[in-house]
Amino acid sequence: MSHLLNADLHCHSVVSDGTLTPEALAARAHGNGVQLWALTDHDEIRGQHRAAAAAQALGMDYLTGVEISVTFVDTTVHIVGLGFDADDAQLARGLAATRDGRGERAQEIGAQLARVGIRGAYEGALCYVDNPELISRTHFARYLVDTGHCRDAGEVFRKYLTEGKPGFVPHRWARLGDAVRWIREAGGMAVIAHPARYRLTANEEYALFSEFQQHGGQGVEVVTGSHTAAEYATYAAMAQEFGLAASRGSDFHSPGESHTDLGALPGLPGQLTPVWQLLHERILRAAR
Incomplete structure (x- = not known):
């Protein structure tokens, strides 16, 4: 080959x-x-x-x-x-x-986003998940783009989901x-x-x-x-x-x-x- x-x-x-x-x-x-x-x-x-x-x-x-x-x-x-x-x-x-801990982490991401005015993000992200055990930042990004909070996934990560930003939760x-x-x-x-x-x-x-x-x-x-x-x-x-x-x-x-x-x-x-x-x-x- x-x-x-x-x-x-x-x-x-x-x-x-x-x-x-x-x-x-x-x-x-x-x-x-x-x-x-x-x-x-x-x-x-x-x-x-x-x-x-x-x-x-x-x-x-x-x-x-x-x-x-x-x-x-x-x-x-x-x-x-x-x-x-x-x-x-x-x-x-x-x-x-x-995989254990992803769900708890995702709920904390949702709570942090709610504190900066983005409510319902955890529930919204779940709508994009086929396997709830694997909920991730990517699913939050899709929700925030589709609801008009950001233009694209890159903006979501820059504003909310990387270290030092509201919505970042280490695991x-x-x-x-x-x-x-x-x-x-x-x-x-x-x-x-x-x-x-x-x-x-x-x-x-x-x-x-x-x-x-x-x-x-x-x-x-x-x-x-x-x-x-x-x-x-x-x-x-x-x-x-x-x-x-x-x-x-x-x-x-x-x-x-x-x-x-x-x-x-x-x-x-x-x-x-x-x-x-x-x-x-x-x-x-x-x-x-």
């Missing part, structure tokens, strides 16, 4: 904070020329069998996927898991524990080592998602990559929807420095919100080892 493979290994469905079903995402990916696909819902694997069946029906290769929320140096970092057993009990238990997620272990022991590969988004200092970022590798993490998203061309080069170099395989994924959530569509990214730089080369046997097994 070459670097030129159109692989999209990061996107979200209604099972977490996307707006399309797993089946609709599969159809969109296939229509956009994706050859290898993974659905990576936040802290939830309930859509995996549906996604795999839809991909198989379209003749598209599939890898199981998940995006796990981790707290690292007081920052929320995301770790993508690929190619694991979707029925692994330990992974399911770990994800359930990670303690899984530990990095636990997330990597759940993925590995379920037979999968752990990948650092969109590293440029975290705004870590150089020392903090080095510590993240070092600790991730020590726990058995094997990959990093180099080409992803939120990275610039310069950041592709930065994280290609980081992948080489730490001996990590490179992943590619749009982080697509919704036709109306996402800047990058499924399958629309450039290919991986040629000097890197794509994650799908290391996962080749699992891709073949899934296709049988």
